[in-house]
Amino acid sequence: MPKIKAKKKKKKAAKKIALKVKKTAKEKIRAEIKPHLAKAAKRTPQLLRGFKDILPTEQKYWDFVRKKTKNIAQIYGFERIDLPILEETALFIRSVGKETDIVEKEMFSFEDRGGENISLRPEATASVARAYINHGMLNLPQPVRVFYLGPMFRYDRPQSGRYRQFNQVGFEALGDINPVLDAQMVIVSCNIFKELGIDVNIQINSIGCPNCRKEYKVQLVNYYKSQKSDLCEDCKARLSKNPLRLLDCKEEKCMAIAEDAPQIVDWLCDECKNHFVKVLEFLDELEINYNLNPRLVRGLDYYTKTVFEIWPESNEKKAQNALGGGGRYDNLIEMLGGRPTPAVGASIGIERTILRIKELEIAVPEPEKPDILVAQLGEAAKRKALGFYEELRKEGFNIAESFAKDGLKNQLDVANKLGVKYTLILGQKELSEGTILLRDMEGGIQETINYNKIVKELKKRLGQ
Ligand code: HAM
Numbered sequence: 535m536p537k538i539k540a541k542k543k544k545k546k547a548a549k550k551i552a553l554k555v556k557k558t559a560k561e562k563i564r565a566e567i568k569p570h571l572a573k574a575a576k577r578t579p580q581l582l583r584g585f586k587d588i589l590p591t592e593q594k595y596w597d598f599v600r601k602k603t604k605n606i607a608q609i610y611g612f613e614r615i616d617l618p619i620l621e622e623t624a625l626f627i628r629s630v631g632k633e634t635d636i637v638e639k640e641m642f643s644f645e646d647r648g649g650e651n652i653s654l655r656p657e658a659t660a661s662v663a664r665a666y667i668n669h670g671m672l673n674l675p676q677p678v679r680v681f682y683l684g685p686m687f688r689y690d691r692p693q694s695g696r697y698r699q700f701n702q703v704g705f706e707a708l709g710d711i712n713p714v715l716d717a718q719m720v721i722v723s724c725n726i727f728k729e730l731g732i733d734v735n736i737q738i739n740s741i742g743c744p745n746c747r748k749e750y751k752v753q754l755v756n757y758y759k760s761q762k763s764d765l766c767e768d769c770k771a772r773l774s775k776n777p778l779r780l781l782d783c784k785e786e787k788c789m790a791i792a793e794d795a796p797q798i799v800d801w802l803c804d805e806c807k808n809h810f811v812k813v814l815e816f817l818d819e820l821e822i823n824y825n826l827n828p829r830l831v832r833g834l835d836y837y838t839k840t841v842f843e844i845w846p847e848s849n850e851k852k853a854q855n856a857l858g859g860g861g862r863y864d865n866l867i868e869m870l871g872g873r874p875t876p877a878v879g880a881s882i883g884i885e886r887t888i889l890r891i892k893e894l895e896i897a898v899p900e901p902e903k904p905d906i907l908v909a910q911l912g913e914a915a916k917r918k919a920l921g922f923y924e925e926l927r928k929e930g931f932n933i934a935e936s937f938a939k940d941g942l943k944n945q946l947d948v949a950n951k952l953g954v955k956y957t958l959i960l961g962q963k964e965l966s967e968g969t970i971l972l973r974d975m976e977g978g979i980q981e982t983i984n985y986n987k988i989v990k991e992l993k994k995r996l997g998q
Contacts, residue, residue, distance in 0.1 A: 584690065584698030586885075595888045598898040600683060602729045603703045603882070610722050612681035612705050617661040619685065623651040629660035629866055631835025633775045640688040642698075654687035657834070659863065659879055660870075662706045667872035676709030677877075683884075695855050695886045705860075706879035708867070713809050716840040716862055717816030719880045723844050723858050724822055726882060731896045733847035734857060736817075736824035740810035741778065741831055742802045743838050744865070750801035751777050761791050781829040797828035809839050836863040840878065846890055857890065858882035904934035905996055907954045909945040911961035919960045922970075929989055930998070949975055956995070958988070 581587060588596060607614070623643045630636050642654040655661060662680060665671070671678045683703045690696050705722055707715045720736055727734045741747065755777050762770060766785040773780065781792050802810065817824055824842075832841045841861035860880025867875035891898065906926065910919035916937060926933050936948040942959065949957045959971035959980075970988050973980045983991055992998075 582698070584692035584696075586697060586699070592888075594898050594901055595891060596884070597901075598891070599730065599884055599887055600703075603681075603683070603726055606722060606726050606729065607681040607703075607705065610679070610705075610718070612679040615662065615665065615680040615682050616684070617655070617658055617665060617682060619655055619687075620652050621655055621661055621664070623653040625660050625664055625870070626653055626656060628869060629663065629834075629836050630657065631776075634779075634833055634835055636688060636833060640690055642687045642689060656688045657686055657881070658682050658684070658702065658704050659706060659834075659836070659866070659881070662704075662708070662879070663863075663866045663870055663872070663877070666708050666867060666875070666877075667870060672709065672873055672875060674709075677707040677715060678709055679705070679707045681705045695883075695889055697885060700886075701884040702881040703884060704879060704881035706877060708877040709875055711864065711876040713812035713840075714816055715878050716809075716813045717820075719860055719878050720813075720817060720822060720824070720842055721820060723860070723880050723882060727844065727857065727887075730887065730891060732857070732887070732890050732894065734823075735845050735847050736822060736842055737827040737830050737845055737856075738814070738817075738824050738840065738842040739798070739827050739830040740802060740806055740813075740839050741798055741837055741841055741861075742806040746801050746803040746806055747778075747798070750796065750798050753796045753801070754778070754780065757795050758791070764791060776835075778831045779833070781831050782833075792829050795829075799826075799828060806839055813840050832859060832861060836866040836869070837861040838864045842880070844880075844882070855886060856883075857886050902932060903953050904932045905955050906931055906933045906992065907945070907949040907952060907957045908933060908935045909942060909949070909957050909959045910937065911940075911942060911959070915960040915962060915965055918965060922958075922960065926989070926992075929993075931992065931996070946973075956992070 604614075623641070626641060627637055632638075636656045641656055643651060644653075646652050662682070666678065681704060683701070685699050685701050687699050689698055692698060703726075705719060707719070720738070724734060724736065742750065755773060758765065758769070758773055758777070758780050762773065764787055765773075765780075766783060766788050769780050769783050769785070769788050772783075780788070781795060783789065783792070799807075799810070814824075814826075827843075830841055830843060832843075839862040842859065843856040844858040845856055858881055860878070862876070862878040864876040865874075867873070867877065908919050908923045908926070910916045919935070920937065923933060923935050923937075934948070934952050934954060936945045939945050939948065946957060955975060957973045957975060959973060961971070964970050964982075964985075967982075968985050969982045970985050971980050972983050972988070972991070
């Protein structure tokens, strides 16, 4: 009995300590944010740097891109997958790579209230790979084809086409090594841009497998060491940390040095070489416009063999404004603890695509306009008009209202702004007579119509 009592006492004490620790942590957080809150309370909160509001006027571009991409995804057999925006930080360290710019400088990472280190996703391929393992997708018919649409987060230096929150549409095919899938990823990406009316140029390379890359890296480092004094500071660090990334540095001096650097295609093993040749043959078959780019290495460590980027046609030198990118990642799923599973994918940046649509002044479909506005004069008419609006909605008409406004002039102004074809006016007189006024907004002609016949009349006039 005393033993049980002591145990209970111990448990109670431990609980008390835990509560105290929790309370102190909360107090610490409160103390930390208090000065910020006091400062922020004095001004209107601002949009964070690198973040964007997508206003109603912009939505037609988003609808256009989303609709076209979803359509292509379905045609090619990709099924939609939605993944969380927050993931364990370790997922990205192990996939994107510890020594990449994304992981080193660009992740939004923090500890949650439970002390777990989590990050806003900087990309979604890693999450797809995690989901493939977590949900045993290896038991599904392979390749598993999925696509996603959604926001990604990178603490990048904001500039045109570069944001801290941006959206991607991505395609992944997991569970098959066939080079036809690499070609298909390029084809799917090209077709999306074709559908949107944007001319693109594919930059393509093979970065081999870890085996052929090992020897190549030695050659590359030897070459760059001989020019070390002319390299930018970042590249000096890349020499030991991530030599492949030396090739795609955007500093002018480094770009000139990269011109004569050894090329990985000369070091590919037979398997990687054959794979790459086959991918190119498939692209030739479909007359895809591609450019062999020996300096294309991509900024994520999980790639093997094929890598590619989609550049706007007229803008070839501006690699930082790639519209999309992708490649094969045969080792990623195994690196995350799954069975060896080859895979390939691509993602397209929606903001950059929309910028290009605007630059090229491509006409996008306007949002559907309402055909009819229901106007009312007086309290009794307003009550009747509310029900009438619902009736018309159920009949399938595209209608608008301006119930919050009272005067007829104000309501007709709204009708003109919306560009409706007809305004239906309900006033005291119409209520007592069981009629409604139908105003043709183009000619301004008004006709009195029997309330019970208005639906039929509107259907006739609108050709429904
Ligand atoms: P990524 O090249 O890092 O690849 O990003 C793909 C696209 O996202 C870029 O080409 C660009 O259009 C857009 N993007 C990237 N960063 C920004 C930014 N800061 N602001 C605006 N747009 C941006 C990936 O993310 C890989 N997950 C692609 C992939 C899928 N590989 C295999 N499967």
